[in-house]
Amino acid sequence: MAEQGVVPFAQAAQTQGGEDAIGGSLADTAYRQLRRSVLSGQRPPGSPLSVSALARDMGLSRSPVREAVQRLIHDGLATHVPHRGAQVVELDRRELMEIYEVKEPLEALASRLATARFSQADVERLEAMLVEQDRAVAGPVLAEESTLMELDRAFHSYIHRAAGNRVLCDTLAAWSSRTNLAFPSGWANPEYARLSVAEHHDIARAITSGDADEAERVTARHVRLVRTRLARWQARQAQDRAAGGVA
Incomplete structure (x- = not known):
């Protein structure tokens, strides 16, 4: 029986449109699948990542799975x-x-740098991302948590890359993966999800209008508010555990 969050390689390749048949490596497929299962909470913190067990369940040799696990370690997820x-x-x-304390000024810096480098194509791409986010939180039922997390990651990653500073981009990418790992179920909260999307609109508005000072300010504010929501969510989780509820 396959471990939770793991599907055989052949099935994974089919669901990804045959990508591996046209050039993607087995290690890439294993990495994407494992990363998704970790960030979605299917593999909670502390879960073992046995190469032999994963290889058996995925129908792969150990080599690509070992490489995928090493990449998770490099990402800070394992x-x-x-x-x-x-x-x-x-x-x-x-x-x-502590990670959020450091992320706040760096995320703000990324937005400031990106503001000076944004092209019209970048503006259009960011606006398209916001349309996707609005659609995901519209109506009484939210999109799946994994979808919301990916939309959030894509939005911030785009700004990081647009900043044009590779060291900054790589640093934020590693820390963002770890903070997402700690807050997967927070995306199931409609209030939290919609507040984050509204704050993304503020960031995009400042960047696309060319106001670097405002972009820096609203981005820092967004990170602080996310940190506050995370702390509140963690406190509720602790209360649930103390009361014998489901965390």
Whole structure:
């Protein structure tokens, strides 16, 4: 029986439109699948990432799966524990809040730099992303959490790349993966999801209007508000556990 969040390689290739048959590597497919299962919460923090078990369930040899797990470790989504092997990384509340403290000025810097470099094509792409986000949070039922997380990641990653600073982009990419790992179920909260999308509109409006100061300000504010919502969500999770509820 396949582990939770893992599907055989042949099935994964079909669902991805045969990408691997036209050039994508087996390691790429394994990596995308494992990364998705980690970020969606299917593999919660502390879950083992046994190469042999994953290879068996995916119908792959160990080599591409081992490479995929190493990439997760490089991304900060997994860690190697002596005598136990690889597992999904666990973040305590203090470390998470410290990451957000550092993310705030760097995200703001990325928006400031991107404002000066945005082309008309960039403006149109960012606007298209916001249309997708609006659609995902419209109506009484939200899109799936994994979809909302991916839309959020794509929005911020686009701004990071537009900033034109590779060190900044790589640093934010690694930290964003880890913060998403800690907050997957938060996207199921309609209020949180819609607030984030509204704040994305503020960021995009400032960047596309060419106002670097405003872009920096509203981006920093967005990161602070997300950190506050995360802390509130974690507190509720702790209360649920203390009361014997489902976390």
